[in-house]
Amino acid sequence: MDDVLSVTTLPRAVHEALRESIIAQRVPPGSTVTEKAVAERFGVARPTAKAALERLVAEGLLRRTAHKTARVPELDRDDIVDLYANRAVVEEAALRRLAEAGEVPDQALSAQRSLIEAARDAGMDHPDAGPLARADIMFHRALVEAQPSPRLARLHALLMGEIELCIGQVLAHRLLALGDVVDQHQGILDAVSAGDVELAGRLTRAHIDGARDRLLTYFDETRLALPGAQSTEQGEEGSRNRV
Amino acid sequence: MDDVLSVTTLPRAVHEALRESIIAQRVPPGSTVTEKAVAERFGVARPTAKAALERLVAEGLLRRTAHKTARVPELDRDDIVDLYANRAVVEEAALRRLAEAGEVPDQALSAQRSLIEAARDAGMDHPDAGPLARADIMFHRALVEAQPSPRLARLHALLMGEIELCIGQVLAHRLLALGDVVDQHQGILDAVSAGDVELAGRLTRAHIDGARDRLLTYFDETRLALPGAQSTEQGEEGSRNRV
DNA sequence: CCCGATCCACTTGTCTGACAATACCTCCGC
């Protein structure tokens, strides 16, 4: 509801496509992304690709130093903890402000609805956690963007880039406890519409901490099954496994 | 202590110089900054200037839409309130984490010392609030960067760009209640070294709220002396006064 | 005289092509 009818510029389009590719793990973590490759892949000039890469670096979805090739970062356990701690701070503040107004945005409601639908459809089967994760993120983004401060929304967006990346890297399979998530969302919405600032903030923090713990559990299960990678010394070429 | 010995790239240098120019009000708020002008001023190619401008836009120190020329934003009262509200959220979180560690960084101590010196020297005279404001900002930045989360520091840096801008736009003259500021800083340092998380967070928030109120008072005094600009309708071309 | 439409200068978006500087990889000699 912000950029409707805006002319989409070329670097922005490349940026969006690449961002989606990275989050969806189509370009694996740890792999390099050269300007030339991007330029050829999308059929644009190298400066255009360069601009797109720079935006991704600014967003935290790519890392690059000096004259070296950009790499998709491999987020570790500490990154998850750090990301969710900061997200909790920002999103709690956002939900408190939203509760002050006491109005629940329509987009959050529709995101919640599609999440419920997805939860029902994916009852026994678990076909692509992608749509589920996307609906969940849309729910949170809608809430934060409905709150009156555009700068707070920017801070949130800055974190959510990496959050999406680590959801993709760690999860990428199934979203556990889907029913609980839906219930927690509903609780937040109720607190907001009731104008209960304290409750909205507390529920938001609890919800995010819960999401973090689920991610950490899954991370630990996945990583402990793999050999090594416990010390700080080797993981250089050893971590370039298939992911 | 982060980028020591790093090769400084050309767009980055232009970006830094321009940023400094904007914050120091050498390029007045509301004025336009074209890519060509920047390129000629620094003797670089237009793409280089373009890159620098894009970084400034991402930082919030310039605003630009579609095909229009970038402008230095004119921050109003609501912007100040919003900026300081977000800054309080981020910086309170940072100080709480710093208090958990319980160690006061050296850079904060030296910034505090230079602030005390500057306060003593500027007893009766008020020669350039620039160094004072800079020392104050260095103090806060040192605290936030000493805290363990790099992402939280990034969020803070993103806000501080605009904060510096609005300090320059509103203040630019004298920093009031300098003694109080120094005392509040000391209180925060004491709370951190004592490991009192709650106290550090509370003092930080109070300090930032106080700074905001001083700025708002000064803003109101200055702006009320000017004609008009009270409704939401006219301020379009009426706000392009000399500033 | 005022209002509207057309035109033009300016600015930005993007491309091509190129060169220098730096980093990484390979190969050769010891």
Place this chain on the structure above:
DNA sequence: GCGGAGGTATTGTCAGACAAGTGGATCGGG
């Protein structure tokens, strides 16, 4: 087997160019 020299790949930066869009000025009509 190991260390250093060279080549290749990649990035940083530039110059010049053209298309597209914006804003203001000019001109004509009412």
